[in-house]
Every structure is written in C-alpha cells, then in structure tokens.
Amino acid sequence: MNAPAGLDLASIPDRIQSEVQRAIQRSIKGVEYFSTSGPSLGSTPKDILHVRGTMNLYHYRPVEDEIYRVPILIVMATTNRGYILDMVPGQSFIEFLLKRGYDVYMLDWAAPKPEEKGLRMEDYVLDFIPDCIRRVQQDSGETDVTVIGYCFGGVLSLLYGSIFADGPMKNLICFTTPIDFREMKLFQNFADKRYFDVDRLIDSVGNVPPEMILSSFEMLRPASRAASQVQLWENIWNDEFVKSYRMFDRWATDTLPLAGEYFRDITKDLMWDNKLYNGTMSVGGRLADIADIKVPILHAVAEHDHIVPYDAAKPLIAKVGSTDKEEVMLKGGHVSLVAGANAIRRLWPKLDSWLGGRSI
Amino acid sequence: MADNSNDPLALWQKMIGEMEKGFNTFANQAMASPQFSKVMNQAGGVTAGAQKQLGELMEKYLVSMNLPSRAQMIGMAERLQSIEGQLNEIKVLLLQMNAISGMTQDSVAAAPKPPRTRRPPPSPPGEQK
Numbered sequence: 376m377n378a379p380a381g382l383d384l385a386s387i388p389d390r391i392q393s394e395v396q397r398a399i400q401r402s403i404k405g406v407e408y409f410s411t412s413g414p415s416l417g418s419t420p421k422d423i424l425h426v427r428g429t430m431n432l433y434h435y436r437p438v439e440d441e442i443y444r445v446p447i448l449i450v451m452a453t454t455n456r457g458y459i460l461d462m463v464p465g466q467s468f469i470e471f472l473l474k475r476g477y478d479v480y481m482l483d484w485a486a487p488k489p490e491e492k493g494l495r496m497e498d499y500v501l502d503f504i505p506d507c508i509r510r511v512q513q514d515s516g517e518t519d520v521t522v523i524g525y526c527f528g529g530v531l532s533l534l535y536g537s538i539f540a541d542g543p544m545k546n547l548i549c550f551t552t553p554i555d556f557r558e559m560k561l562f563q564n565f566a567d568k569r570y571f572d573v574d575r576l577i578d579s580v581g582n583v584p585p586e587m588i589l590s591s592f593e594m595l596r597p598a599s600r601a602a603s604q605v606q607l608w609e610n611i612w613n614d615e616f617v618k619s620y621r622m623f624d625r626w627a628t629d630t631l632p633l634a635g636e637y638f639r640d641i642t643k644d645l646m647w648d649n650k651l652y653n654g655t656m657s658v659g660g661r662l663a664d665i666a667d668i669k670v671p672i673l674h675a676v677a678e679h680d681h682i683v684p685y686d687a688a689k690p691l692i693a694k695v696g697s698t699d700k701e702e703v704m705l706k707g708g709h710v711s712l713v714a715g716a717n718a719i720r721r722l723w724p725k726l727d728s729w730l731g732g733r734s735i
Numbered sequence: 736m737a738d739n740s741n742d743p744l745a746l747w748q749k750m751i752g753e754m755e756k757g758f759n760t761f762a763n764q765a766m767a768s769p770q771f772s773k774v775m776n777q778a779g780g781v782t783a784g785a786q787k788q789l790g791e792l793m794e795k796y797l798v799s800m801n802l803p804s805r806a807q808m809i810g811m812a813e814r815l816q817s818i819e820g821q822l823n824e825i826k827v828l829l830l831q832m833n834a835i836s837g838m839t840q841d842s843v844a845a846a847p848k849p850p851r852t853r854r855p856p857p858s859p860p861g862e863q864k
Contacts, residue, residue, distance in 0.1 A: 422827070422830065423823050423826070425824075425827070426819065426820050426823050428816070437848070437849050439849060439853070441849055441850055441851075441853040442853050443851065444851040444852070444853075476853040478851070488816075490813065517851065560767060561763065561766055561767065564766060564767055564771065565766075565775065565776075567769060567773075569769070570769075570772045570773045570775075570776040570777070571772070571776045572776070572780060575780060575783065576779070576783050579783040579786060580783055580787070594762075594766065595763070596759045597758065597759065597762045598755045598758035598759050599755060599759065601755075602751055602752070602754070605751055606751070609748070728855075731855030732855050734855075735853075735854055
C-alpha cells in the first residue's frame with residue numbers, strides 16, 4: 376500500500392509519541408489551568424493621583440533619568456479596563472513609553488455605580504477629561520499635554536479637543552477611533568431606531584449592564600469564543616499560548632457597565648444621528664466639530680478590526696483641521712493593534728518616532 | 736516549507752478555522768437583517784421590563800424583612816467612596832510634601848522628578864521622519 380502524497384511514514388512513530396506527550400501535558404496543564412489564576416496584569420508601578428466616582432487618574436513612575444517635556448494623558452475606552460495597555464512586562468505599551476522616556480498618566484474608568492446613571496457625555500468631555508488635564512499640568516508642571524485616546528476614549532478625546540481647540544492639548548493620538556457610525560453596520564442594526572427603544576432600556580436598567588456590552592461585542596463574531604476555547608485545549612500544553620490566552624480573555628470579559636444617560640447620548644447623537652461625522656455634535660450646549668482640531672494628530676487603525684471597521688475610522692484624518700496629520704494602518708484586529716505582537720514590532724516604535732520630536 | 740496536506744492535526748485546525756470564519760460570516764449576514772434587530776430588541780425589551788419589576792419586588796421584600804434598603808446601601812457606598820477619595824487626596828498631598836521636603840524614603844514616588852530635557856535620538860542619515 377502506498378502512502379498518500381505528503382505523508383512521511385517514517386515520521387509517524389515520532390508524531391504519535393509527540394501527540395501522546397501533548398495529551399498527557401494537556402491533562403496536567405488542564406488541571407493547573409483551573410487551579411491557578413492567570414498572570415498578574417497592569418503591574419507597572421503607578422500612583423493614584425485622583426479618584427472621583429467612575430474616574431481614576433494614575434501616574435506611572437518614570438523609569439528614565441531624563442524624560443520628554445510634554446506629558447502624556449491616555450484616555451481609556453469607557454467600556455474596558457486600562458490594563459490592556461499594561462499587560463505584562465515585555466508586552467506593555469505603558470512600559471514601552473516609560474522606557475522611551477515619556478511621562479505617562481492614564482485616565483482609567485471604574486464601573487459607574489447605580490447612583491452615577493445620570494452621568495452624561497458632557498460629564499466625560501467637559502468635566503472628567505479637563506479635570507485630569509488640570510491635574511496632569513499641576514503634577515508635571517507643564518502646560519502642554521499629549522492626549523492618547525483608545526477606541527471610544529479616542530471619541531471622547533476628539534470631542535474634548537474640538538471644544539478646547541485653543542489648548543492645552545499639544546498632540547493627539549487616536550487608536551481605532553470611529554467617527555462615521557453609519558459604517559458600524561452590525562451595531563447600527565442592533566440599535567435600529569425602529570426597534571431599539573433606548574429610553575425604555577435606560578429607564579428600566581439605569582446603567583447598561585456589562586453583560587449586555589460584552590454580548591454585543593461577542594455577537595459580532597459569534598463563533599469565535601467557542602473556536603478560541605478549542606484552540607486553548609489544543610495548545611494547553613504550551614505555557615506561552617496559555618498565558619497570552621488568559622491575559623486577553625480576562626481583559627475581553629472584564630467589560631464595564633455604561634452610565635445610562637451617557638449610553639442614551641451615544642445612541643441618539645452618534646449611532647442614530649451620526650453627529651460627530653456630520654459636524655453637528657454638541658456637548659453640554661457647546662459645538663464639537665473636529666474640523667476645529669488643529670494640533671498634530673496620528674490615527675492608528677487596524678486592517679481587520681471587526682469592532683471599529685476601517686470605513687468607520689477612515690474619515691477622521693480627512694475631517695480634522697490639522698495640517699500635521701497621519702494615519703497608520705497595521706495588520707491585525709481591534710485589540711492586537713495596541714497589545715499584540717505586531718503592536719510591539721510596528722505600532723509602538725512608529726508612535727515613538729512620531730511623538731518624540733513633538734514632545735520637546 | 737513542510738507539506739501539511741495530510742497531517743490530521745493541521746487539517747483539524749484548518750477545519751476549525753474555516754468553520755469559525757464560515758459561521759461568523761453566515762451569522763453576520765443574518766444579524767444584518769431588520770428582522771433580526773426587531774426580534775432581538777423585542778426580547779431585550781421584555782428582559783429589561785422583567786428585570787425592573789423584579790428589582791421593585793425585591794426592594795419591597797427587603798423593606799418588609801427590616802433589611803437595609805437599596806437607597807440606604809447606596810448612601811453607605813457613597814460615604815465610603817467619599818472617605819476613599821479623601822484618603823487618596825491625603826496620600827497624594829503627603830507624597831508631594833515628602834518630595835518637597837527632600838526626605839529620603841524607599842518610595843520611588845517621593846524621589847525627585849527627572850528633568851524634562853529629553854530629546855529624540857537623531858535619525859540615521861538619509862532617513863526621513
């Protein structure tokens with residue numbers, strides 16, 4: 376009997392041995408997996424500068440003897456925790472920035488409490504961000520601040536930058552930031568005005584529960600969770616794979632609730648009326664047109680982003696009023712853009728080379 | 736490059752990958768329809784309504800059992816939060832005072848701040864930013 380093309384008969388015993396060893400390892404590591412916690416995340420040394428309700432402002436301790444003049448304020452997405460940018464040593468954007476000599480602050484969010492359901496877009500844009508900027512200025516002794524917004528943190532940063540166009544924001548970096556919400560096709564359909572009664576939802580639940588936010592993200596790729604669990608089982612003998620799986624899985628499922636009124640604002644102004652794209656957005660009665668932003672801006676987008684499709688993020692650079700502006704597109708998805716292997720190899724160094732000269 | 740066309744493990748992994756892609760594409764197409772939105776939001780509306788009624792019922796039950804009401808717990812949480820906030824403010828002030836007075840401690844936070852004089856490394860010749 377002839378062996379099928381491509382099958383090396385001599386390698387079969389080795390292959391069987393290797394598979395048996397992996398099967399044994401799977402059993403041992405499988406028990407370990409359930410009996411241990413994952414790696415410790417977000418462990419870069421930091422100080423809490425200010426806490427107020429849902430808002431947390433951290434200052435990461437500089438590690439270099441000489442740092443850039445302009446401090447950085449990172450504005451996290453309101454749906455997720457900031458440790459995606461500070462996973463573990465060697466895979467931490469924060470650690471990278473510190474080692475390249477930046478002074479880094481982060482505006483991270485805690486779950487809004489039931490009594491915070493009344494927080495509106497204006498609380499985030501006209502109160503929380505300006506408050507953090509003031510505290511960064513005070514702590515660093517510098518007037519200028521570079522703002523980095525991740526995902527919806529980018530939207531908040533754009534709104535802030537539009538309204539406070541005269542400063543003190545010196546540079547703006549956005550990661551995967553949507554501005555044309557018509558192009559978020561599935562989210563658009565989930566929030567179809569004809570069937571989605573946002574008023575009834577918010578009046579019933581107060582804050583939008585994290586399970587609802589997580590489900591809506593998972594529904595974009597409904598088979599992926601099951602497939603990733605199969606992959607985990609296949610690779611459970613591989614410590615590096617398991618570590619990475621646990622880090623990203625923990626972060627992805629650690630979703631935050633959204634303040635009810637804030638969610639109502641997002642649904643009506645952005646999802647239904649697409650006001651940010653149309654230049655008609657107003658926050659607390661103040662017009663927020665991104666054409667008013669004149670500072671240098673860098674927008675990093677992911678080629679295979681299923682949460683913020685490229686078409687939703689693409690108009691940002693065209694619409695801002697800055698002359699010094701650039702878009703960088705990288706392979707990868709919404710999360711791997713900022714925290715995956717490609718981020719370490721390409722995005723972070725690119726960001727450093729862009730920002731260094733603009734931080735003096 | 737090794738030929739994996741007959742490797743059962745490689746075939747299995749490929750099959751899982753293809754199934755995932757196929758199912759996601761199929762589900763995305765189905766979820767893009769107005770009918771899906773209608774059914775999903777009807778179901779969501781019923782759940783939210785039921786949740787609200789259950790919450791109100793629980794509130795009444797707790798009051799009748801002489802247990803702290805939700806409002807009282809929220810009040811306590813607010814007070815704790817305010818105490819937590821004040822403690823953080825005190826901590827920051829202490830660290831600042833410590834730094835100003837030049838006291839040496841193990842805390843890195845109290846260490847003098849590095850000078851803000853850093854400049855980017857020069858670009859290699861011929862490279863444009």
